Amino acid sequence: MSDTQLKPANQDYEYGWHSEHRYKFKAPPGLTEDLIKDISKRKEEPEWMLEKRLEGFREFMQKPMPTWGADLSAIDFNEIIYYLQPDYQKNKNQTWDDVPDDLKETFERIGIPEAERKFLAGVSNQFDSESVYSKLKGAWEEKGVLFFDMDTGLKEHPDIVKEYFGTLIPASDNKFAALNTAVWSGGSFIYVPPGVKVGLPLQAYFRINAENAGQFERTLIIVDKDAEVHYIEGCTSPSYSTNALHSAVVELIAHEGATLRYTTLQNWYSSVYNLVTKRSKAEKNARVEWIDYNGGSKATMKYPSVYLAGEGAHAEIVSIATANKDQHQDTGGKAIHAAPNTTSKVTAKSISFDGGRTSYRGLIKVYPGMENCKSDIECDALMMGPNAESDTYPYMEIEDDTAQIEHEATVSKIGEEQLFYLMSRGLTEEQAKRTIVHGFLDEFERTLPMEYAVEFNRLVDLQMEGSVG
Amino acid sequence: MSDTKHNGNMLEIKGLKGGVEDTPILRGIDLSVNGGEVHAIMGPNGSGKSTLANILMGNPRFHISEGEMYFRGELLNELEPDERARLGLFLAFQYPSEIPGVSMDKFLRDAYNSVKQDSVSVGKFAKKLRKKMDDLEMDESFASRYLNEGFSGGEKKRSEMLQMAVLEPKLAVLDETDSGLDIDALRIVAESVNKLKNPEMGVLVITHYQRILQYLEPDYVYIMLQGRIVEKGGPELAEKLEDKGYDWIREKVGLEG
Ligand SMILES: Nc1ncnc2c1ncn2[C@@H]1O[C@H](COP(=O)(O)OP(=O)(O)OP(=O)(O)O)[C@@H](O)[C@H]1O
Ligand SMILES: [Mg+2]
Numbered sequence: 240m241s242d243t244q245l246k247p248a249n250q251d252y253e254y255g256w257h258s259e260h261r262y263k264f265k266a267p268p269g270l271t272e273d274l275i276k277d278i279s280k281r282k283e284e285p286e287w288m289l290e291k292r293l294e295g296f297r298e299f300m301q302k303p304m305p306t307w308g309a310d311l312s313a314i315d316f317n318e319i320i321y322y323l324q325p326d327y328q329k330n331k332n333q334t335w336d337d338v339p340d341d342l343k344e345t346f347e348r349i350g351i352p353e354a355e356r357k358f359l360a361g362v363s364n365q366f367d368s369e370s371v372y373s374k375l376k377g378a379w380e381e382k383g384v385l386f387f388d389m390d391t392g393l394k395e396h397p398d399i400v401k402e403y404f405g406t407l408i409p410a411s412d413n414k415f416a417a418l419n420t421a422v423w424s425g426g427s428f429i430y431v432p433p434g435v436k437v438g439l440p441l442q443a444y445f446r447i448n449a450e451n452a453g454q455f456e457r458t459l460i461i462v463d464k465d466a467e468v469h470y471i472e473g474c475t476s477p478s479y480s481t482n483a484l485h486s487a488v489v490e491l492i493a494h495e496g497a498t499l500r501y502t503t504l505q506n507w508y509s510s511v512y513n514l515v516t517k518r519s520k521a522e523k524n525a526r527v528e529w530i531d532y533n534g535g536s537k538a539t540m541k542y543p544s545v546y547l548a549g550e551g552a553h554a555e556i557v558s559i560a561t562a563n564k565d566q567h568q569d570t571g572g573k574a575i576h577a578a579p580n581t582t583s584k585v586t587a588k589s590i591s592f593d594g595g596r597t598s599y600r601g602l603i604k605v606y607p608g609m610e611n612c613k614s615d616i617e618c619d620a621l622m623m624g625p626n627a628e629s630d631t632y633p634y635m636e637i638e639d640d641t642a643q644i645e646h647e648a649t650v651s652k653i654g655e656e657q658l659f660y661l662m663s664r665g666l667t668e669e670q671a672k673r674t675i676v677h678g679f680l681d682e683f684e685r686t687l688p689m690e691y692a693v694e695f696n697r698l699v700d701l702q703m704e705g706s707v708g
Numbered sequence: 709m710s711d712t713k714h715n716g717n718m719l720e721i722k723g724l725k726g727g728v729e730d731t732p733i734l735r736g737i738d739l740s741v742n743g744g745e746v747h748a749i750m751g752p753n754g755s756g757k758s759t760l761a762n763i764l765m766g767n768p769r770f771h772i773s774e775g776e777m778y779f780r781g782e783l784l785n786e787l788e789p790d791e792r793a794r795l796g797l798f799l800a801f802q803y804p805s806e807i808p809g810v811s812m813d814k815f816l817r818d819a820y821n822s823v824k825q826d827s828v829s830v831g832k833f834a835k836k837l838r839k840k841m842d843d844l845e846m847d848e849s850f851a852s853r854y855l856n857e858g859f860s861g862g863e864k865k866r867s868e869m870l871q872m873a874v875l876e877p878k879l880a881v882l883d884e885t886d887s888g889l890d891i892d893a894l895r896i897v898a899e900s901v902n903k904l905k906n907p908e909m910g911v912l913v914i915t916h917y918q919r920i921l922q923y924l925e926p927d928y929v930y931i932m933l934q935g936r937i938v939e940k941g942g943p944e945l946a947e948k949l950e951d952k953g954y955d956w957i958r959e960k961v962g963l964e965g
Binding site: 654655656657659660661662663664665666667668670671674675677678679680681682 | 767768790792793794799804808809818819820875
């Protein structure tokens with residue numbers, strides 16, 4: 240049949256791939272104060288950043304591991320390599336022919352453009368779409384938009400970075416935010432000046448050109464008054480990581496009347512712990528949207544949050560997760576209503592395949608005196624297969640009587656009657672399950688730009704392969 | 709020997725017993741249907757009509773304890789529902805499922821391609837679908853709506869008929885498709901069945917009312933009681949039921965209410 244036909248299920252099929260990179264510099268495993276000083280020196284950072292890193296280090300050493308959420312007991316901090324500087328010159332010698340066939344096939348099926356595949360496979364350090372990028376870049380620069388990898392951002396605009404860095408997520412926030420503060424590398428830095436509306440989504444292309452990308456990246460986005468931007472990070476290709484830990488920090492600041500959408504699509508290699516802190520602040524009449532898809536990984540803990548600081552601000556959080564066998568996605572979102580007449584909407588959808596677990600964890604907080612706040616929470620979990628698990632932890636701290644909170648939660652097993660109905664129309668069991676799953680995610684897919692929607696679609700199919708058949 | 713087992717009939721059900729979980733419902737059904745014929749099954753609530761339809765289509769909630777079902781020469785008993793659909797069997801459900809997020813047109817194209825083993829283009833299929841929807845006087849907006857989601861009772865029944873019209877089955881089982889339809893909708897639905905009917909196609913219609921039978925003109929009418937077919941006749945049997953109800957037949961076969 241056509242390309243919609245799945246190949247036989249293979250439980251052990253892994254998307255990740257380890258290419259033998261060479262490095263300019265590779266730190267020994269484990270974290271020490273000296274290493275942090277060394278990182279900062281190699282990056283030629285200002286003194287204040289080193290101070291922040293050291294503060295992060297101290298907090299990290301003090302803070303206990305979280306005792307809730309996913310099981311993190313297998314993480315051994317002494318085994319982790321905290322800093323790597325790949326040497327792209329040397330890696331250049333590798334060619335497309337050296338890439339294993341199964342990885343090529345995965346790229347093919349996910350529909351990653353050739354140019355990107357080379358990068359993702361580690362045989363190229365930049366996209367051939369560089370020229371397209373430069374053109375766009377020209378347009379942004381004209382309008383005064385700053386878009387750099389975080390290391391460059393710090394070099395070129397230290398004042399802006401200093402003003403905002405760590406203001407929403409201080410090192411003391413949690414153990415993994417502290418760790419990120421200590422060892423961060425890469426990530427994006429964006430500043431959009433007042434009134435500027437960036438039409439096309441900014442994509443985190445060159446973010447992955449940054450050294451040691453994806454491990455402990457740090458992102459800071461500031462959207463000034465009445466400005467507008469949509470940022471997309473990640474791609475649906477499996478992100479292979481040499482380390483077992485991915486711990487990013489993302490801070491978003493939306494000034495008065497600004498609109499900021501942050502879309503993440505991530506599919507981590509199945510051994511990775513994905514522990515990310517994402518927080519944003521929405522000033523008066525600003526709108527912040529987190530759109531977050533998490534797939535893969537061993538365990539993910541991620542709860543994008545919005546601090547509604549100004550009257551009329553709106554938060555939109557869409558959290559989507561799929562968990563395969565032995566994976567735990569502990570995800571959700573938080574909306575903190577710290578100003579009157581603020582609104583939030585949280586939509587969480589998760590699918591646990593056989594042997595996988597999804598948890599929704601969310602917080603809605605309304606401070607006393609913050610009148611006429613509204614929040615809508617909808618969480619739907621779909622379980623497929625006999626050993627799929629799903630649970631929800633919705634926390635509410637509503638301290639003002641005028642608040643209107645709506646919470647709707649459904650947990651459903653993939654319906655036998657629905658499957659039978661579709662199969663009675665000629666769909667195979669695989670097709671029927673896929674139809675139900677894609678239907679479940681349809682609303683989310685519609686929020687994605689076309690090319691991402693296509694990739695996401697195929698990714699979900701791939702994820703189902705292990706559980707269907 | 710196998711060609712004699714189904715006596716050359718398109719559908720041949722022999723000594724079928726089955727039910728749901730530990731509950732036996734069907735207590736021995738014999739029935740055969742051929743192309744060009746219309747058969748009607750009537751019977752009081754709970755007599756097992758939908759159970760028969762579901763077992764015929766292969767609903768995994770039900771089981772067969774005895775007997776065989778042959779369709780176009782193939783033993784159905786162990787076939788998956790999609791395999792039965794590909795053989796040309798179609799069930800219009802009494803209570804169709806709702807599938808959120810799945811648009812009618814996309815679903816119908818997948819179903820069409822699967823049943824017909826085809827890969828029709830989006831554009832070509834859209835035309836085909838439009839035509840079938842016109843026949844059923846369905847607003848074109850239904851094509852992009854999610855499958856049965858939020859449909860009214862009557863709209864769901866029409867959606868079933870649309871699916872049937874698209875898939876062009878060899879045998880259509882209509883489980884109370886007429887229930888819940890307004891008078892105009894009933895006529896439209898019945899006409900769509902008649903339009904699809906051809907000498908190769910059989911229809912097995914389950915109903916409580918004579919009205920749809922006036923359109924479909926059944927060759928045979930059966931009465932089902934407590935999991936058995938207890939009476940067989942022509943259209944006059946349906947009239948008799950409409951007049952007299954079921955008490956006479958219960959008495960005749962010696963069953964209490
Ligand atoms: N899942 C089930 N569990 C237990 N009993 C069931 C189940 N499904 C059906 N039954 C029983 O089987 C019997 C036959 O049901 P069925 O739906 O086949 O009747 P029907 O003839 O289609 O009735 P109606 O005219 O009301 O549609 C009923 O007594 C019903 O309660
Ligand atoms: Mg019934």
